[in-house]
Amino acid sequence: MPKESKEKNKDNRTQGIQFDKGFGQHILKNPLVIDAILNKAAIRSTDVVLEIGPGTGNMTIKMLALAKKVIAIEVDPRMVVELKKRVQGTPLASKLEIIHQDALKVELPFFDLCVANLPYQISSPITFKLLAHRPFFRCAVLMYQREFALRICAQPGDPLYSRLSANCQLLAKCNHLMKVSKNSFRPPPKVESSIIRIEPLNPPPPVNFAEWDGLGRLIFSRKNKTLSAQFKTKKTLQLLADNYRTTLSLRNEKLSEDFVKSPEDFIKNKITQILDKDDLGEKRSGKMDNDDLLKLLTLMNKNQIHFN
Numbered sequence: 358m359p360k361e362s363k364e365k366n367k368d369n370r371t372q373g374i375q376f377d378k379g380f381g382q383h384i385l386k387n388p389l390v391i392d393a394i395l396n397k398a399a400i401r402s403t404d405v406v407l408e409i410g411p412g413t414g415n416m417t418i419k420m421l422a423l424a425k426k427v428i429a430i431e432v433d434p435r436m437v438v439e440l441k442k443r444v445q446g447t448p449l450a451s452k453l454e455i456i457h458q459d460a461l462k463v464e465l466p467f468f469d470l471c472v473a474n475l476p477y478q479i480s481s482p483i484t485f486k487l488l489a490h491r492p493f494f495r496c497a498v499l500m501y502q503r504e505f506a507l508r509i510c511a512q513p514g515d516p517l518y519s520r521l522s523a524n525c526q527l528l529a530k531c532n533h534l535m536k537v538s539k540n541s542f543r544p545p546p547k548v549e550s551s552i553i554r555i556e557p558l559n560p561p562p563p564v565n566f567a568e569w570d571g572l573g574r575l576i577f578s579r580k581n582k583t584l585s586a587q588f589k590t591k592k593t594l595q596l597l598a599d600n601y602r603t604t605l606s607l608r609n610e611k612l613s614e615d616f617v618k619s620p621e622d623f624i625k626n627k628i629t630q631i632l633d634k635d636d637l638g639e640k641r642s643g644k645m646d647n648d649d650l651l652k653l654l655t656l657m658n659k660n661q662i663h664f665n
């Protein structure tokens with residue numbers, strides 16, 4: 358084998374395991390980064406910690422020494438075997454529960470804290486699965502691809518502020534904690550990474566999340582356009598007219614003649630009135646904070662404009 362491919366092969370293996378990029382297997386090999394994550398997580402001896410994707414267990418072993426219990430969800434059977442081997446015959450074994458499943462498909466157990474170097478391909482669904490989890494957990498300290506982490510934490514006006522930022526920040530306090538270089542992993546991923554802290558808001562704001570997300574889908578698709586321009590597109594008016602029809606039919610209410618004559622014009626007029634009344638027409642979603650978005654959603658819903 359040529360020297361270069363031998364080196365590459367070595368880089369993709371640890372403890373004899375060939376890493377599978379399809380599972381996002383980039384093992385944290387830098388103990389200083391692991392210690393920094395654990396320091397930020399401030400694990401208490403009474404805590405049940407959830408780890409998603411323990412891999413070969415570099416972080417798991419250290420967490421077991423700090424926590425009451427670690428529940429690790431791992432999809433790859435080879436990693437499950439490796440992790441079991443690592444704790445077998447040690448006092449740590451009784452504190453470890455391994456769930457050999459896909460974290461997206463399994464019902465999450467009770468936990469106080471979630472600490473994980475996530476497989477990046479499931480970043481979005483696992484984040485919202487965690488945020489929907491009940492009972493509430495104290496906080497999560499999670500490693501993401503850098504850009505995804507920055508998007509979660511971005512503020513209105515930041516170039517990376519998006520629907521993801523608005524959705525996450527509706528449900529949690531999100532803070533960027535530290536950058537982690539590619540070289541801290543084996544094999545090194547193509548992208549840089551970051552660790553963030555997510556603390557769910559308890560109680561959560563009294564918002565229908567499906568409505569909130571539906572509004573976000575519409576107005577963040579072109580976040581630098583004014584709301585009045587966004588709400589004038591044919592596709593949007595058609596969608597909102599369909600929703601209006603469904604809302605009234607569910608409430609057993611009759612559609613007005615104006616609506617029946619021209620549904621899209623009817624919705625357009627209604628929205629123009631809503632936006633004009635509160636000077637919202639010139640706003641752009643890329644600069645709207647959650648209070649602005651909430652105000653917009655409340656006004657729309659009050660006027661029977663629904664996004665779900």
Ligand SMILES: C[S@@+](CC[C@H](N)C(=O)[O-])C[C@H]1O[C@@H](n2cnc3c(N)ncnc32)[C@H](O)[C@@H]1O
Pocket residue numbers: 380381382383384385386409410411412413414415416430431432433436458459460461473474475476477479
């Ligand atoms: C980035 S590695 C992290 C490994 C380890 N925590 C570390 O830091 O060294 C991601 C791990 O998640 C596992 N994984 C990937 N997709 C998963 C899923 N859907 N459910 C559970 N585990 C998954 C992979 O097999 C891999 O072990």
